[in-house]
Amino acid sequence: MSDDLGTLYVVGIGPGLPHAMTQRAKDVIQTADCVIASNLYQEFLRRDGTLPPETAADGGTATAEQGRPEQEVVRSSMGRQIELAREAFERVREGEDVAHVSGGDPNVYGKSDLLFLMAQEDEATDVPIEIVPGVTAALGGAANLGAPLSNDFCTVSLSDKWRGWDEIEEKLRAAAISGFVVVLYNCWRNYERAVEILREERADDVPVAIVNDAGRGDAGRNGEGRTITTLGEATEHDDEVAGMGTSLIVGNHETETWDNDYEQFLVTPRGGRDVDDF
Structure with a gap:
């Protein structure tokens, strides 16, 4: 050089x-x-x-x-x-x-x-x-939520600017079948459609988090916030899917909600382990 x-x-x-x-x-x-x-x-x-x-x-x-x-x-x-x-x-x-x-x-x-x-x-x-x-937003959002990405996970962009929805749908279905926790980016583009595809392969009661402006506090366009819901009810939160700063973290069959004295978290265990395994 x-x-x-x-x-x-x-x-x-x-x-x-x-x-x-x-x-x-x-x-x-x-x-x-x-x-x-x-x-x-x-x-x-x-x-x-x-x-x-x-x-x-x-x-x-x-x-x-x-x-x-x-x-x-x-x-x-x-x-x-x-x-x-x-x-x-x-x-x-x-x-x-x-x-x-x-x-x-x-x-x-x-x-x-x-x-x-x-x-x-x-x-x-x-x-x-x-x-x-x-x-990245997946990691910032996961930190806000606790431990939702502690096992295998993937990210999928819902932007169809350069690829068609057939390809996006194929990836979403494969991710759901494979048991990945799924992080959705660009959720202002047809996030309801993505959720319905995931529901075809994943139970309605799996936890879902809607995260806005992770890590930005009050400085983001909409202010940092999160809502924990379920896959079956995720599309009932249109007002919280606020644009480019929004990501959805969709749990799998092992993801659970966990509460302490302060707030609620999402936890996806590494898989098949308990405390003694550490």
Whole structure:
């Protein structure tokens, strides 16, 4: 690798708030020459100085602060992803380190595949790329709920933007038959349809959790919250499926609710063990 090149970092920031990022993610963002992030993530990252304060003079794209290197912050949006990928490649070739921010984990319905696809499309094999992992919604939601993912589980996206519902339905049915705990992403797209497919292969009384903005507290679009219900009653909670920040965790035949003196949890045992097995 040439000493004249920078590095393109695809950085997972989990739910986005500074306390929920890895130290590696925070360090990369703070020291990058250029940070590419949506307005929402910019707002989150300024809360504790991971990004410096926005400067009114330049519209918030270029920022500098005493004791820190000069840094440019570029707004990311869905319609500019190809353009921004190419801009990132050129910046790296010019010696800049670029932090391309992804919510959650870049490899879980995030931005890492786009950057590699664009590198292949543009024959950008000279550009160093590093993925910095983050806490995805499945893990953030599971932490909120206790221990629902302690055995085998899978994630399924309900977005049909790039694949048809026949394929999504096939995956949902296979997951249900196989006994996986299932975490549903992109639930604003036909989550009722997904639940009905799962009900064909799984009992109505298995626990289900609806989790909003896991790890974001009051900072998310809808505020962090959770509802524990059952598969048979999951579609009765339309008002709690609030958009991109919503995930559903669908238990299996071993998942149980458990209460202490403070709240209710979901627990999926590792399988066939009791305390003595530890």
